[in-house]
Amino acid sequence: MQRRTLLKLGVGAGVAVALAGWGAAVWRPGWVDGRLSADAKPMWSAVARAVLEGVLPSDPGVQRLALEHHLARLEGAIAGLAPATRTELSELMALLGTAPGRLALTGLSEPWAQATVPDIQAALQAMRVSDSDTRQQVYHALRDLTNAAWFADAGAWVALGYPGPVAI
Template identity: 30%
Template structure:
């Protein structure tokens, strides 16, 4: 007799921990492998201090989706460029260990071998629709894997801090700016 779906045991806590540990090791290995193999050059893109050419397609795809509702469509391209500049400036002030983790996150999101299974975006980021990116963000935000939830939180914080540190973002949220000293 074949066991039914009801008869199969659910994933135990131990099984989930093993899976999470394996996923963490996989992501760390891929990130390290990408860094060591030269898939992600360590030199910054032209005009930037930290962000690399390999990081830009992902960021240029995800930032407009994350800024939806905070920026008009007419200003979205300029807001994306401004957010990239602010993000680059913020990353330049990170500790070396935090910067390394950030680069590993961007490497995992840039490599096709990890991008597809982890994000659901199987092609290049430039070809991803806004809905594809929303689904990826939703998937990571609600993942059962803490590592993906942390990745979502990190991305969200980095992009939002980069955007809302800019004076042009303040009017949207009603912030009059810092007091004159």
């Protein structure tokens, strides 16, 4: 082996180990001990603000409280999923919690907590109409889980004009 080849191999291995170490350091599961992780909550709150715009209370304090209740219902919905599905969803939340993952899957450059509702809506729309099946699946997972958790609350039915189940 020539010295130049050995040096290239050493530099390449060093870069690979550094990237792996960085990835392990920033990778945090989105579902921990039956709860959303601290990193996953801002993402789900941001998605809820975008998906449920016009349905959420307009007062910021009341909206914050409504989003906290929404996250609790979302945790219940996720807890009811099959273990394999929860694991995949946890991995997705972890990926969306990193800047490269968020940018690659959603196109959103801002962190979830700082992104505006129109920016998040544009990112969701881009995922919805994407040629990538993966991006479309991510869009449907985010939207469907958000809607399921929000409209599982009987208090949200009024916005739909749904009077509730018929008494038998």
